[in-house]
Amino acid sequence: MADTKYxxxxxxxxxxxxxxAVMTRSSLWLGDDHLLAVDSTGWTETYKRFYFRDIQAIxxxxxxxxxxxxxxxxxxxxxxxTGLMVSVFPxxxxxxxxxxxxxxxxxxxxCLINNLLGATCRCQLRTAxxxxxxxxxxxxxxxxxxxxxxxxxxxxxxGGELPAEVISNWLREFAASTTAxxxxxxxxxxxxxxxx
Amino acid sequence: MEGVFNLPEFAPCxxxxxxxxxxxxxxxxxxIAPGKSAEAVMLEGESSCFYHPQKKAVLPCDGCGRFLCAxxxxxxxxxxxxxxxxxAGKTKGKIKNLxxxxxxxxxxxxxxxxxxxxxxxxxxxxxxxxxxxxIRYWKSPPSIVRRTKARFIAAxxxxxxEIGGWMTLLIAVFSRHHS
Numbered sequence: 001m002a003d004t005k006y007x008x009x010x011x012x013x014x015x016x017x018x019x020x021a022v023m024t025r026s027s028l029w030l031g032d033d034h035l036l037a038v039d040s041t042g043w044t045e046t047y048k049r050f051y052f053r054d055i056q057a058i059x060x061x062x063x064x065x066x067x068x069x070x071x072x073x074x075x076x077x078x079x080x081x082t083g084l085m086v087s088v089f090p091x092x093x094x095x096x097x098x099x100x101x102x103x104x105x106x107x108x109x110x111c112l113i114n115n116l117l118g119a120t121c122r123c124q125l126r127t128a129x130x131x132x133x134x135x136x137x138x139x140x141x142x143x144x145x146x147x148x149x150x151x152x153x154x155x156x157x158x159g160g161e162l163p164a165e166v167i168s169n170w171l172r173e174f175a176a177s178t179t180a181x182x183x184x185x186x187x188x189x190x191x192x193x194x195x196x
Numbered sequence: 197m198e199g200v201f202n203l204p205e206f207a208p209c210x211x212x213x214x215x216x217x218x219x220x221x222x223x224x225x226x227x228i229a230p231g232k233s234a235e236a237v238m239l240e241g242e243s244s245c246f247y248h249p250q251k252k253a254v255l256p257c258d259g260c261g262r263f264l265c266a267x268x269x270x271x272x273x274x275x276x277x278x279x280x281x282x283x284a285g286k287t288k289g290k291i292k293n294l295x296x297x298x299x300x301x302x303x304x305x306x307x308x309x310x311x312x313x314x315x316x317x318x319x320x321x322x323x324x325x326x327x328x329x330x331i332r333y334w335k336s337p338p339s340i341v342r343r344t345k346a347r348f349i350a351a352x353x354x355x356x357x358e359i360g361g362w363m364t365l366l367i368a369v370f371s372r373h374h375s
Contacts, residue, residue: 004292006341029341033273038341043304045339046297056224062206062215128228147219158222166225167201 004031009146010136012040026135028146033157035125035150037134048132050125052150052157057126060143065120070111077107117141234265247278257281295340301333302347309354323358326351 012025029036035055037048084100087093123137137143155161200207206215234251243253245265253263259281270277272293277285285291308326312318330351338345 004340008341027341036341040300042300042307044297044299045341047295047340049293054223055221057218057220059219060206060217061209126224128223151219154221158226160222162202162220162222162225164202167220170225171201 006031006036009035009149010142012038013136013138015039015135028134028136030149030153037132037136050127050132052154054127055125055154056128058147059124059126060121060137060140060147062140063120063122065138066114066118069114073107073111073114077104077111080104080107232266232269234267259285292340295337298337298339300339301329301336302338302345302351305330305333305351305355306347309351309358319358320362323355323362327355327359330355 006029009028009030012027015024015026023040023042025040025042027038027040029038031049033052035050035052037050039046039048080100080103084097084104087096087100117139118141120138121140121143123134123143125132125134137146200210200216201218201220203217206217208214209216234245234248235254236250236252243263245251245253245268246262247268248265251265251267254266255264255269255276256262257264257278258275259277262278264276264278268278270279270282272282272291277291282291282294286294305326308322308329309319312322330348334345334348
């Protein structure tokens with residue numbers, strides 16, 4: 001069986017802040033007919049394949065992680081810049097200026113990177129049998145770029161675009177079923193297309 | 197709810213109000229096909245499945261050539277395998293699409309040459325270990341997504357340099373001691 005050549009879609013990213021300690025990093029790769037999610041510990045790699053024909057939905061929602069990191073980084077940054085200003089303007093020793101510059105750069109660089117990468121998000125991929133988090137898609141801009149690449153491939157693999165009326169019909173039925181019988185759990189099933 | 201699916205921009209979630217974008221694809225609405233059922237052998241002398249002699253064979257296994265019924269046919273990227281070949285292919289790593297984990301021996305060997313440099317004395321043990329791993333697992337399947345032998349080569353080079361360094365040091369110490 002011929003080997004699949006993979007193209008990198010995203011860089012490796014820690015699965016969570018705690019995962020940084022054990023170096024588990026996640027990345028996303030594009031295969032001929034599937035997406036490959038790679039979780040790497042540095043010594044081992046585990047793979048999950050999501051075939052284009054099986055992908056039902058991709059959900060992206062904005063998070064406040066960028067704001068949180070800004071808040072964490074800005075406090076020491078402001079303090080170190082204040083220290084730098086105090087050292088520069090009364091023209092104290094060169095050593096103090098260099099020391100404050102180094103301390104400020106420790107916070108200013110991650111702060112700049114955090115803001116240049118843009119808004120943060122979470123991304124989930126849904127198939128018929130699973131809902132999988134994609135930790136490497138954590139920035140809106142990057143996620144959109146990846147979506148632009150994979151959307152036509154998924155649509156092609158699933159035999160063409162989804163007609164808008166199918167979605168609106170389903171939403172109407174879903175809304176009707178939830179208002180009519182809120183206790184029934186089977187009413188959440190998507191309707192089935194009658195065409196083969 | 198109307199304005200959440202397949203929109204170019206984020207829209208507030210109808211439930212919690214969080215900015216949300218949902219892209220749905222045709223398979224979300226597609227009916228799940230019922231599982232195949234094997235047909236029983238009707239005529240005397242008709243080809244039957246190797247695993248279910250009472251069931252009609254529909255195709256041969258691409259791995260071993262045994263006849264298979266519809267129930268035993270496992271299709272992967274256009275190839276048809278019997279359950280035994282599928283299991284063998286998974287365990288031996290012959291069917292790439294079933295690989296779900298790999299050990300990165302090249303990374304292990306390289307780490308054994310680099311990290312112990314922080315406390316140099318450890319390299320007397322770790323350099324030969326790295327060299328052994330690099331040679332022993334040279335032909336082992338690499339990462340699915342990263343295929344070069346660069347890490348193995350770097351690990352062997354560094355390990356040889358470290359071993360060479362230790363040998364030079366020991367020879368120098370012994371020669372000074374004897375003289």
